[in-house]
Amino acid sequence: MSAGLLFLLQRGTAILLAPLVLVHLGVVLYAVRDGLDAAEILARTRGNLFWAGFYGLFVLAVSVHASIGLRAVLAEWTGLRGRAADTAALAVAFLLLLLGMRAVWAVVGAP
Amino acid sequence: MADAGTADGPVLDVRIWRGTEKGAFVRYEVPARANQTVLDVVTWVQRHREPDLAYRFACRVGVCGSCAMTVNGRPRWTCRTHVKRLPAHRPLVLEPLRNLPRIRDLVCDLEPFFARWERAGGRFVPTATRRDPLPRIAPDSTARRAVDAGIECINCAVCHAACDVLAWRPEYLGPAPLNRAWTLVNDIRHGAREEVLDRTSGDAGCHACHSQASCSEFCPVGLAPTAAIAGLKRASLWRLLGGSRA
Missing domain, CATH: 3.10.20.30 (Beta-grasp domain)
Structure with missing residues (x-):
């Protein structure tokens, strides 16, 4: 993948993540304000397509954004470049995607 | 005495x-x-x-x-x-x-510094001969102003020494060659503007810059290579999205 495309993807996902993070923080504050417990929160999120899409997009953007950033950190701080850095970054991207989507499923999927 | x-x-x-x-x-x-x-x-x-x-x-x-x-x-x-x-x-x-x-x-040894100018496509490629008329370039055009902003570089390598990205990533092109490249991308007389963008938008090119702006902070001539590098990033993105800014 070209450096320009990686740059575009990272900046693009950053723009996407800015409102997503704010909404996420707002939802957390709102949800705990009146002392909702886990079961009550799950009752509201399970089967809700909006939150499935919201957090699905969130996880996808994080996986892309974080792994591209990590690739640059690896190149600069550990000297890992080229194929090795690409492989490490891809592995992190898939790990984040897997863990994130599992969490999304736990919150919005069927019990 | x-x-x-x-x-x-x-x-x-x-x-x-x-x-x-x-x-x-x-x-x-x-x-x-x-x-x-x-x-x-x-x-x-x-x-x-x-x-x-x-x-x-x-x-x-x-x-x-x-x-x-x-x-x-x-x-x-x-x-x-x-x-x-x-x-x-x-x-x-x-x-x-x-x-x-x-x-x-x-x-x-300044050789690695000047080698980067070559790698970035910093050598002028003429498109006219001495018998052709001089091209007319409006002094207040965006492209001419971008060239003006970076043209006074005298290759002292102070920006090269100031750059942390270069310290971490020795293959990075560095501020001065990228500043030179941006003046060429904006020079309508230059015959290899697309090539300059190709050479400067690779893995160790303009996208490796973190915009820490140490180059601009220390440039004794008061240039802002950070702004030139940002220009290259924009031009490279426009090209990627199908437009051409070169």
């Missing part, structure tokens, strides 16, 4: 790097003068203490850029750095420029 090679009266505590990649700082006491540049200090040491001290200078008045060194950890033109403007309570510490191989004492 006052400058007699003795260190009577007020003295400066000067530490100068002696050696190559391996070496050590050597301490000298240099007579303090009312009006004295760091280059004057180095010249005094060479004339009165260390005849074999290696350092570079030519014009002594901030035109050629060859006397650039690391002064108290910062890259500077020593001929334009007055000792009295530096903190008096600290020793004056002089080393060669960062991010370049050291040849000896205060002299570093």
